[in-house]
Amino acid sequence: MSPTFASPPTWPWGVYVTPEPAETGITISEADFQKFREFFYRKTGIQFDSSKRYFVDKRLAERIEATGSGSFRGYFMLLRFQVNGEELQALTNLMTVNETYFFREEYQFQCLVDSLLPEIVARKIDRRPIRIWVMPSSSGEEPYSIAIYLLERWAGIHRWDVEIIASDIDTRILAQARQGLYSHRSVQYLPADYLQRYFKRRAEGYQICDDLRQSVEFTRVNLSERADTRSYRDFDVIFCRNLLIYFDDVSRKTATETFYDALKPGGFICLGHSESMSRSSSLYKVRKFPSAIVYQRPLEVS
Amino acid sequence: MGLIKTQPTVESVTEEVRKHPRDCAGLLAQLIDPNPTVRRWAARDLADCPDISAALVERLHQEADISVREVILTTLTGLGDATSVAGLVECLRSEDAARRNEAIEAMRQLPDAVAPIIRGLLADPDPDVRIFAVNILESLCHPEVERWLIEVIDRDPHVNVCGAAVDLLGEVGSGAARESLLRLKARFANEPYIRFAADLALGRLRDA
Numbered sequence A: 001m002s003p004t005f006a007s008p009p010t011w012p013w014g015v016y017v018t019p020e021p022a023e024t025g026i027t028i029s030e031a032d033f034q035k036f037r038e039f040f041y042r043k044t045g046i047q048f049d050s051s052k053r054y055f056v057d058k059r060l061a062e063r064i065e066a067t068g069s070g071s072f073r074g075y076f077m078l079l080r081f082q083v084n085g086e087e088l089q090a091l092t093n094l095m096t097v098n099e100t101y102f103f104r105e106e107y108q109f110q111c112l113v114d115s116l117l118p119e120i121v122a123r124k125i126d127r128r129p130i131r132i133w134v135m136p137s138s139s140g141e142e143p144y145s146i147a148i149y150l151l152e153r154w155a156g157i158h159r160w161d162v163e164i165i166a167s168d169i170d171t172r173i174l175a176q177a178r179q180g181l182y183s184h185r186s187v188q189y190l191p192a193d194y195l196q197r198y199f200k201r202r203a204e205g206y207q208i209c210d211d212l213r214q215s216v217e218f219t220r221v222n223l224s225e226r227a228d229t230r231s232y233r234d235f236d237v238i239f240c241r242n243l244l245i246y247f248d249d250v251s252r253k254t255a256t257e258t259f260y261d262a263l264k265p266g267g268f269i270c271l272g273h274s275e276s277m278s279r280s281s282s283l284y285k286v287r288k289f290p291s292a293i294v295y296q297r298p299l300e301v302s
Numbered sequence B: 001m002g003l004i005k006t007q008p009t010v011e012s013v014t015e016e017v018r019k020h021p022r023d024c025a026g027l028l029a030q031l032i033d034p035n036p037t038v039r040r041w042a043a044r045d046l047a048d049c050p051d052i053s054a055a056l057v058e059r060l061h062q063e064a065d066i067s068v069r070e071v072i073l074t075t076l077t078g079l080g081d082a083t084s085v086a087g088l089v090e091c092l093r094s095e096d097a098a099r100r101n102e103a104i105e106a107m108r109q110l111p112d113a114v115a116p117i118i119r120g121l122l123a124d125p126d127p128d129v130r131i132f133a134v135n136i137l138e139s140l141c142h143p144e145v146e147r148w149l150i151e152v153i154d155r156d157p158h159v160n161v162c163g164a165a166v167d168l169l170g171e172v173g174s175g176a177a178r179e180s181l182l183r184l185k186a187r188f189a190n191e192p193y194i195r196f197a198a199d200l201a202l203g204r205l206r207d208a
């Protein structure tokens, strides 16, 4: 599960900036765009409609240039047939939208400590750790927010072990997450005392303290790839926020089915506020708690 | 107690004792395993096996656990070949509403595979099947949808089938549907619902 990046990330703060493409003169035709879009969708579940044409073309041109492929055709062959998949990873890193920040949609963390964990603990019959999967993690703000929340607002943390595993498809963003360096913008919704307690001031921002850095495990996972998700099992809670909006119906359905097998019976899944489970929500129970609505894999074993 | 980090996946991987090697024959055997988790994973992994649709379709008809059925349907949707679609068509004739709806939902995702057979479904002797076919068109991304709907309102003798088609024409119809909608109103002059729905649709036609 350890990712393969050669050099340390060069842009460690918050949202990354894609350099403007040099004037390459490389053109991507409509047919190229369609071909690429289908291929990328199959690989990642991410759907680009025609309104994203500019965004996609710009990044394709950049990689065609960087790899010296000369044309879309040559580059597409490289993407498809390169054995180690390195170029597909590099391109994926450019195509993802990594926007995130600390305490985003905080009401769900409130729900976690007020409602979900008490219920999980009440029916637990072993002493094994409670497992939380943050998928996708982006640069780490969400899993670290959860860690802070547990330490600050859940008394049960003194009686139970909790494991937080955080995954993303983007290896560059995962490197940032492990490093834990954040901009002012990224921490703006954190209460000041938390910022003081869990962060170190750095020249350009804030770095999350070593204890927290060591308490979250970051792994590279493509949610749309069976081989990647197969071993992710026995989770009590999954956070999947602001990813399914980029998926179409079929990938969203596949994802909800994947989560079903990643959860323990009775486990919960929290989605972003504008997201839904598609029809597969019939597999889940909708639970309305005071601070949030979440989905639950039914307890009774079928 | 507190936040801990264990090697997350190693344990679960070694815990997983596989009864069958991950070959296609083994996966097929797992498709009838008593444990639904094993069945779901088999249905997922069978996507990589050649000529697997017939076996999946057969299993789909027998499978009682909805969570396993959902995965089988997703795999069939991914395959999207003629056998898969024929299997889904059979589900349309099921007595069980859940199975019918699952099939409709899956077929909506398969415009290219459904297009060659949709006229057959729209001409099925069973009016319920014809209504389900119209339901499939509701979110089928295919340029011919409007034309198929126009054919339905021009020819179908059943008021409920035409009713479903008219409702949908109100959403997707263009000026091309105008004449047929007027004829439909005349043909069902004694059916207030059709008159009402046709007027509504006429008012909503794109480029009308």
Ligand SMILES: C[S@@+](CC[C@H](N)C(=O)[O-])C[C@H]1O[C@@H](n2cnc3c(N)ncnc32)[C@H](O)[C@@H]1O
Residues within 6 Å of the ligand: A044, A045, A046, A096, A097, A098, A099, A100, A101, A104, A135, A136, A137, A138, A139, A142, A167, A168, A169, A170, A173, A221, A222, A223, A224, A240, A241, A242, A243, A272
């Ligand atoms: C907008 S961020 C959401 C981050 C965080 N969950 C939040 O809500 O703030 C979306 C993330 O999804 C990741 N992603 C996109 N496709 C993915 C896939 N197929 N598998 C795993 N992660 C993916 C991107 O790399 C990006 O970091």
